[in-house]
Amino acid sequence: MSCNCCGKDQEKYQQLQAVIDAKKGTKGALMPVMQEAQSIFGYLPKEVQLFIAEGLGVTLSEVFGVATFYAQFVLEPQGEHVIGVCLGTACYVKGSQAVLDRLSEELDVPVGKTTKDGKFTLNATRCLGACGLAPVMMIGDEVYGRLTPDEIPAILAKY
Amino acid sequence: MDLVTLTIDGIKVQVPAGTTVLEAARSANIQIPTLCYLKDVNQIGACRMCLVDTGARALAAACVMPVSEGMVVKTNTPAVREARKVNMELLLSNHDRKCLTCVRSKNCELQTLAEELGVRDVRFEGAMSSHPIDDSSLSIVRDPGKCIQCRRCVAVCHKVQKVGVIGTVGRGFNTVIAPAFDEKLGDVGCINCGQCIMACPVGALREKDSTEEVWKAIGDPAKHVVVQPAPAVRVALGEEFGMPMGTRVTGKLAAALRRMGFDKIFDTNYGADVTIMEEGTELLNRIQNGGVLPMITSCSPGWIKYIEHYYPEFLPNLSSCKSPHEMLGAIIKSYYAEKNHIDPKDIYVVSVMPCVAKKFEAKRPELGNGELKDVDAVITTRELARMIKEAGIDFVNLPDEDFDPLMGESTGAAAIFGATGGVMEAALRTVADILEGKDLDAIEYTAVRGIEGVKEATVTVAGKEIKLAVANGTGNAEILMEKMKRGEADYTFIEVMGCPGGCVTGGGQPIVPARERMVTDPRVVRAKAIYEEDAAMAERKSHKNASVQKLYDEYLGKPNSHKAHELLHTHYVDRSGK
Numbered sequence: 001m002s003c004n005c006c007g008k009d010q011e012k013y014q015q016l017q018a019v020i021d022a023k024k025g026t027k028g029a030l031m032p033v034m035q036e037a038q039s040i041f042g043y044l045p046k047e048v049q050l051f052i053a054e055g056l057g058v059t060l061s062e063v064f065g066v067a068t069f070y071a072q073f074v075l076e077p078q079g080e081h082v083i084g085v086c087l088g089t090a091c092y093v094k095g096s097q098a099v100l101d102r103l104s105e106e107l108d109v110p111v112g113k114t115t116k117d118g119k120f121t122l123n124a125t126r127c128l129g130a131c132g133l134a135p136v137m138m139i140g141d142e143v144y145g146r147l148t149p150d151e152i153p154a155i156l157a158k159y
Numbered sequence: 160m161d162l163v164t165l166t167i168d169g170i171k172v173q174v175p176a177g178t179t180v181l182e183a184a185r186s187a188n189i190q191i192p193t194l195c196y197l198k199d200v201n202q203i204g205a206c207r208m209c210l211v212d213t214g215a216r217a218l219a220a221a222c223v224m225p226v227s228e229g230m231v232v233k234t235n236t237p238a239v240r241e242a243r244k245v246n247m248e249l250l251l252s253n254h255d256r257k258c259l260t261c262v263r264s265k266n267c268e269l270q271t272l273a274e275e276l277g278v279r280d281v282r283f284e285g286a287m288s289s290h291p292i293d294d295s296s297l298s299i300v301r302d303p304g305k306c307i308q309c310r311r312c313v314a315v316c317h318k319v320q321k322v323g324v325i326g327t328v329g330r331g332f333n334t335v336i337a338p339a340f341d342e343k344l345g346d347v348g349c350i351n352c353g354q355c356i357m358a359c360p361v362g363a364l365r366e367k368d369s370t371e372e373v374w375k376a377i378g379d380p381a382k383h384v385v386v387q388p389a390p391a392v393r394v395a396l397g398e399e400f401g402m403p404m405g406t407r408v409t410g411k412l413a414a415a416l417r418r419m420g421f422d423k424i425f426d427t428n429y430g431a432d433v434t435i436m437e438e439g440t441e442l443l444n445r446i447q448n449g450g451v452l453p454m455i456t457s458c459s460p461g462w463i464k465y466i467e468h469y470y471p472e473f474l475p476n477l478s479s480c481k482s483p484h485e486m487l488g489a490i491i492k493s494y495y496a497e498k499n500h501i502d503p504k505d506i507y508v509v510s511v512m513p514c515v516a517k518k519f520e521a522k523r524p525e526l527g528n529g530e531l532k533d534v535d536a537v538i539t540t541r542e543l544a545r546m547i548k549e550a551g552i553d554f555v556n557l558p559d560e561d562f563d564p565l566m567g568e569s570t571g572a573a574a575i576f577g578a579t580g581g582v583m584e585a586a587l588r589t590v591a592d593i594l595e596g597k598d599l600d601a602i603e604y605t606a607v608r609g610i611e612g613v614k615e616a617t618v619t620v621a622g623k624e625i626k627l628a629v630a631n632g633t634g635n636a637e638i639l640m641e642k643m644k645r646g647e648a649d650y651t652f653i654e655v656m657g658c659p660g661g662c663v664t665g666g667g668q669p670i671v672p673a674r675e676r677m678v679t680d681p682r683v684v685r686a687k688a689i690y691e692e693d694a695a696m697a698e699r700k701s702h703k704n705a706s707v708q709k710l711y712d713e714y715l716g717k718p719n720s721h722k723a724h725e726l727l728h729t730h731y732v733d734r735s736g737k
Contacts, residue, residue, distance in 0.1 A: 046340055059317060061326030064339030069330045 012040050013051065020055035029056055030066060034073060043074045079114040079121035081159050085137040088127030095148075096135035100124055102149035103137075106156060119159070165230040180221040180232055181209055185677055191234055192243065192272050194250075194360055195309035196222040197673045200319060201358075206309055207246045208272065212236050244276050252283035253332075254361075255304035261362045262545075268360035268672055269307060290335045295345030297522055298367055298515040298666075299353060301325075303335050306363035311673075312336065312355035319659060321634040322465065324349045336363075348468040348734070350633065352461035352657045353515035353666015366515045366667060369536045370546050376507040376536070377420045383501050385491050386421040387484055387566075388412055388511035390428055391577030391662035392540045394688035395513065395681075398669040399544030400554045405684040407692055410559020413567075415547050416511075417560060426562045427510065428569030430487030431576045431585070433710065434458065435701035437727050438480045438582075439589040440718035442652060451475045453628070453643075453650040456582050458482045460520035461657025461666070463731065465633045470640045471733035476653075479728040481533070483576065484510040484517065485526050487566065488533030489726040494714045495566065507535045511543045513577070513665035516657065525729050539667030568706040571692070571699030578686040579631035579661035580607035580614060583654040587618060587625075588700045594621035602699055608690070610660055610682045613638055615650075625651045632659035663689060 019036040023029040033056060037048050044067050053060045067073045085091075085100040100111065103122055107115050114121040130136045133145025144155060161176040167184050174183045179202070184191050195206040204220035211221045212233040221234075233239065251273060258264050290303035310327065313336060317323040324347045328337050338347045356364045376382050397406040416424045442454050457463060457478040466473060481489065488510070492503040510517060514537075520526065521534040538546070547554050561567065572588050575581030584604045591599055606616035607627065612635035616627045628650045630636040636655045642648040658665045660682030671681050693699060701707065715723045 049339070059323030059326070061323055061328075061339045062317070065326040065328060068328050 015040050016048070016051060017055065020052065024056055030058060030063065031070075034063070034066060038073060043077050045075070077114065077118070080119050081139050082121045082123065083137060083139050084123045084125040084128065086126070086128045086130075086135065087124045088131065090127075090131035091135040094134040096137070098149045099135055099137060099147050099152065102152045103156075106152055120156075163226045163228050163230075165226050165228070165232060167232040168234055174226055176226070178226050180211060180213070180219070180224045180226055180230075182677075183226050184211075184221065184232070184234060189234060190674075191221045192275065193222060193673060194268060194272060194307065195311060197311045197314070197358055198677050201309070201311045201314040203310060203314075206250070206307070208243055210239055210242050210246075212239055218242055240276075244278055247273055247276050247278050248281050248283055250307050251278065251281045252285060253287055254307060255287075255302075256281075261305070262365050262368075263359075263362035263670075266670055266672070267362065268674075271672070286332070288332060288335070290337070293337070293344050294367065295343035296349060296351065296367065297345065297519040298351035299344060299349070299356065300365050300367050301337070301344055302363050302365070303337070304363075305361050306336055307361055308334060308336060309360060310336070311358040311360065312364055315354045315358040319632055319634050320350070320352055320354055320657075321637045322348065322350055322352075325355065350461045350464040350468065350657060351516035351519045351666075352465075352633065354658060356515065356666050357664070357668070357670055359670075360673065366539050366542065367518055368542065369518065369538050370542050370549075373509050373536050373538055373546070376509070379507075381505060382507045383422050383505050384420075384507045384509060385423040385425055385495075386416050386509045386511065387425045387427045387430065387487050388416070388543075389484060389513055389577065389662065390431060390574050390581075390689065390692075391513040391665060391668065391685070392511050392543070394577065394663060394685045394692065395668045396540050396544060397554075398671075399541065400547075402555065404671075404679060404681060405688045407688050408554075409692065410561070411554060411557040413562050414557040414560040415543075415552055415554055418552050418557075419546060419550050421509070423566075424563045425487065425491065425566040426569050427484045427487055427512075428573035428576070429566045429704070429706065430483035430485075430490070431573035432569055432701040432704040432707045433486050433490070433727065434480055434483045434576075434582075435572055435585050435589050436707060436711070436718040437486070437723060438478050439586050439593070439701075441478055441480065442586065442590060443593065444719065446651065453648065453653045454478055455653045455655060457729075458576065458582055459655060459657040459662075460514065460516035462633060462636060462655045463657075464516065464519070464734070465636065465657060466640075467732055467734040469637075469735065470644075471735045471737075473640060473643060474731045474733065476643075477731060479724075479730065481526060481727055481729045482517075482520065483573075484512065484537075485520070485533045485729075486727045489527075490710065491566065492528075492531060492533065493726055494710060503531055508533070510534050510537045511540065512537050513540050513662045513668045514658075515539060515666045517667070523729075525732075540669060541667060544669070565706050565709075568704060569696075570701055570704050571694065571696035572701040573704075574692040574696060575689055577662045578608070578689045579610065579656050579682075580604075580629045580654065581661065581689070582656075583607045583627060583629050583652065585701060586652070587620075587627075589702050591618075591620045592700060592702065594623070596621075607654070608686075610680070610686070612659075627652050627654075629654045631656045631661050633657055635659075660686065 049063045053063045109115045135147050136145050163176050164173050170187050172183050172187045192208045194208045204223035209221040210218040213219045293301040376384050393409040397408040455476045488508045496503040517537045521537045527533045572585035588602045607629050614629040663685035664682045
């Protein structure tokens with residue numbers, strides 16, 4: 001009651017419990033439950049994976065195995081904005097590594113991690129399917145194409 | 160059953176529908192190589208060693224390919240041979256190929272197959288994955304550098320033992336078989352059963368080696384080193400020296416131990432007879448005085464850790480008896496020490512066990528008296544075989560010798576501890592005699608024998624019905640525990656062995672390659688030898704063991720006496736974290 005954060009968490013776990021109740025016993029329930037859990041919590045911390053494992057009657061190592069196999073699942077809290085720089089063949093040839101390096105430098109964060117203020121998560125991705133615009137990156141759902149490293153500070157400033 | 164006819168390498172084969180090409184070929188005596196396949200445990204078509212030509216566009220994995228009518232299979236074409244060879248080379252390209260110093264050398268399925276496929280060079284040099292060795296567990300060492308990711312260990316841990324603490328982590332080249340969240344095996348709910356070791360085709364999972372510390376103790380003139388082998392060791396050790404499965408080597412075992420330099424050769428079977436005196440009495444007390452029932456056996460340390468982690472609510476049901484080798488260790492360091500005027504601090508007790516969980520068990524703080532442990536070192540059947548080889552002993556040609564007097568004497572009841580149902584049967588032989596007040600002739604309780612996962616029986620003793628259940632493998636124990644949870648279990652006495660088949664196929668026993676497991680069931684063959692051992696004994700009931708009677712007369716008084724409790728009983732720990 002006095003602790004607001006716990007109350008919030010409790011609500012989330014109740015939501016997740018409802019998802020588990022609806023899916024339990026159906027074949028292939030694990031992935032959809034994990035996807036829902038990620039959309040509720042934003043990521044899949046150990047406690048949530050344990051909750052899913054116990055709820056569905058599977059082992060933690062099974063949940064963790066799925067969580068680490070699929071790129072769509074994340075184990076750490078994500079930044080407010082998730083940046084994905086394409087390192088697919090076309091983008092790479094067009095210099096996307098330099099774009100990625102510049103982002104890492106500007107944000108002072110290694111690839112795959114989140115800035116200290118929690119604003120940005122910087123990821124390298126496979127082909128985003130916009131090779132015509134190479135080199136490409138996405139921030140959230142926004143696509144930025146034909147990038148040069150020098151454009152980065154101005155783009156970041158918009159967020 | 161519908162039969163399907165197909166042709167494999169020009170041979171007509173008829174098998175039931177649903178059979179895989181691999182099994183069909185096996186029935187025609189055609190050997191298709193496998194690595195990830197383990198009969199009844201793992202069939203996932205992952206390693207691509209069993210590729211065959213079925214006339215389809217691509218080669219098919221025989222272990223998961225069902226037969227079909229008129230199918231024409233070729234297992235030995237240039238394309239098949241080349242594909243298998245390339246796949247093997249790819250596996251080897253990311254394998255720590257230090258075969259010369261590997262504990263599994265000469266009993267490694269990867270090594271055997273590479274040799275058979277004629278791989279003479281590994282053409283692919285590239286990045287090697289590097290994951291650290293995990294030796295956090297007191298029983299099991301995990302070496303990812305040797306792992307070929309066949310997933311046989313994962314399958315046995317999840318599906319057979321229902322423990323599931325190791326799994327596939329990550330993807331692609333970075334994949335590793337490990338506990339979740341980078342935890343160490345020693346820190347998760349691993350029960351140390353070692354069935355993963357038995358499933359591993361390579362040296363990626365192995366026991367924590369204790370041979371060096373045992374050699375050191377033997378070499379120390381100040382130490383009085385006493386050894387005791389478990390019942391199941393004597394029906395399996397011979398396999399390590401090329402003897403057929405099921406050969407009984409009890410006499411050679413005693414002879415080998417003596418030649419290795421142990422000061423006293425005692426027998427865990429003596430401890431097993433004492434266990435029956437204590438556990439049988441405990442059961443009678445619980446029945447007569449309204450104690451917690453069903454009582455569950457406590458000999459198997461894999462099972463004990465399982466119940467501590469996953470069903471702690473039933474800990475009061477466990478017999479308080481220590482396991483047989485711990486009992487004998489405690490007796491050696493008290494009764495034997497006093498009788499022979501040896502300071503117990505100078506005694507070093509080595510147990511030879513079919514088990515890796517015993518390594519963890521021996522280090523439990525409750526099993527001993529402070530610094531003075533009941534048992535100082537535990538080696539597996541495999542480790543003993545390695546030591547015998549290291550000592551240059553010609554095991555096969557050893558004469559038969561006896562264990563040393565007093566604590567080397569045992570009965571047939573102790574011998575059968577090594578097979579599932581054996582502890583139950585041994586207890587019944589004694590309990591029935593006590594309740595009936597006479598020496599009964601009918602002593603073979605065949606209803607509790609055999610490898611069925613869960614066995615139930617009702618026996619009538621002195622006009623009283625006793626309902627029994629026996630489970631082997633923790634996956635089967637789970638069935639009984641769930642039954643108890645639902646209040647549907649009205650048993651009086653339950654025996655659980657942590658490993659499928661009981662100790663004869665424990666995690667410390669000689670490893671039987673998957674290929675042999677397709678045609679031979681070591682649980683059955685070794686158990687047969689166990690029952691032969693029993694039948695060959697002069698006395699077959701624990702309370703008839705004259706040396707055990709002497710122990711009670713001279714030292715302990717009665718079973719479950721105060722002194723017996725102090726030395727031979729223990730307590731358990733709730734490890735569920737709840």
